[in-house]
Amino acid sequence: MLSRRSLLKLLGISSALPLMGVTRLAWAAENRIIIVGGGAAGTIFAKYLKKILPAAEITIVEKNKTYQPAFVSNHLINGLLDINATQYGYQTLQKNGIKVIHDTVTEIDPVSKNIALAGGKSLPYDRLVLAQGIGFDNAAIQGFDENTLHSWTAGEQVQQLAPKVAGLKPGGVVIVATPAGSISGPWAPFERVSQMAAYFSINNKKAKIILLNGNAKTEDLAIFEDYWQQHYPGMIEAQWQTNVSAIAGNSVTTSAGNTTANLLNVVAANRAGNLALKAGLTDSSGWCPVAAGTFESSKQKGIYVIGDAITPELGLSKTAQSANAQAKLCAIAMANQVQGKAVLQDLPPLIDSEYAILNNDYAIFRTKVFRINADKKLTQVSHGKSQIDDPEKQAQREVLYAQSWFNNITHEMFE
């Protein structure tokens, strides 16, 4: 009689190893996966790929020892969050078998499949996942450089805005300038202004906020403007489709001329990082085109891009929630491919959603849910958002739901 043991012998496989184990081990030896950036997308990708393929050799290269998420920067302004409670380390990921190297990736060579690190080393990969978030188009604003207070990317800058807002002289003026085009945290400019206004309404009643926003006003934004008019009449002046072309000292230049303030918070146009540009991963929009579902780069085989750096053409927003969902799809699709399954099998919905907390008792949400359809296209299947005339209790609840989201998504990334 043919037993399972003799079958394995016939196949030339030692019966000491379970069948799955063999393919996984063989695969691990020739598949080194490197993730550039341990943020909203990178951590989640690593965690879930490891869950499906425990033998995979997964390395995150992250320049910072602690992750300070850009998506907390607004919540520090009026004390919704405390900076000490919002810094995260990579120990749990490491304990779970993911290698974490703290260094800056300076170059990706898609031909030799190597990355170069600022520390001098070079690392070979078989598949590379780029999850480095946004970069800035510095050239778009004369005088914009790494020292400009933007508080728009993960790291040190996150905690630098709140103390400056608190230190504004009585009756001082703040300019918040956010660029045209697709940006990280689509609602973040308006949430930021709301949090500043909430803070000033108690601590600096005569302060003024000027919002210079590069994009046109959309329907969503009526909720913000309505709230501002009701609660802080005269404090906020919003200018739409207004782009800053230069900054110098405490003044900004727009097509309307120069404006001076006591505090400048200027964000240059967002795009994929220089690393992606140099590696030829971007198109003329400055973002990385990818295939829906797998998130494999349309420009370079073997490189995957997830999170803020991907093209807005897929219809996904640049949020941590979207980055988190993209990372899961990418990990499952990659594992499917390795395991010889249909690549787009068992993909969960991609839930792209964003909260904005306007004040301690008022928050709003918007959600779009996408699925991969039979044509392998990402298709929006449902959507919803807060309305201006929602019952009061709903807006109050959304504050606690937004805070729950924050606690749960960071916990999911780092625990």
Place this chain on the structure above:
Amino acid sequence: MNKACFKVMIILLLLTCASTVVADNKDLGERLAWSCLSCHGNAGASQGPATPVIAGLSYNYIVGVMLAYKYTDDLEKALDVIDNNPDLADVGIYERFPSTMNNVASALSPDEIKAIAKYFSELPLEKLNQQFDEKLAAAGKKLHKKYCDKCHENGGASTADDVGMLVGQWRNYLTFTMQDYQSGDRGIHKKMNTKLKSMLDKKGEESITQLIEYYSSQQ
């Protein structure tokens, strides 16, 4: 190797494949469930302060809630799903106050909802460390025994009989839920409504606070 032997081998290989197909179904539930975790926490054990813990809710309860979210504009459709699925005969459908869950559930098919419900219902209930007031909790304990324990057994710690979750749930979520029951924004089990009304008549508004303190006190 002779032909017969080869055939046996193919059959054995097919059997191995068949068992991985079954495993894949379990994978499907888990992978769909991953899309919930950024809001509901690792393994459905929300860190709070308000988005509910969903690990350990019963299968029928989760299916019922998800169908109610999905078909919020026409609950008849949820009932149709139940009629067409004999295995869902015990599922109850109750209207919910609108939330982003409507968008989430709309994106899932009834079969996917079942796979997800199976996954979360098999996860352990986690205990929560919530602050509570001992005096109010003691009063709540008595109220619970009198008005609620018949269905929410074991001091509200049981999720059996598809009654949702009271112990191990975030107090903010329980507060919202009780508000919705009182305002009519959430559909309510008939007999529960009778008990709730009679409690409110006799003991007043503060009875709700006392109950929530009691549920939060069990850690």
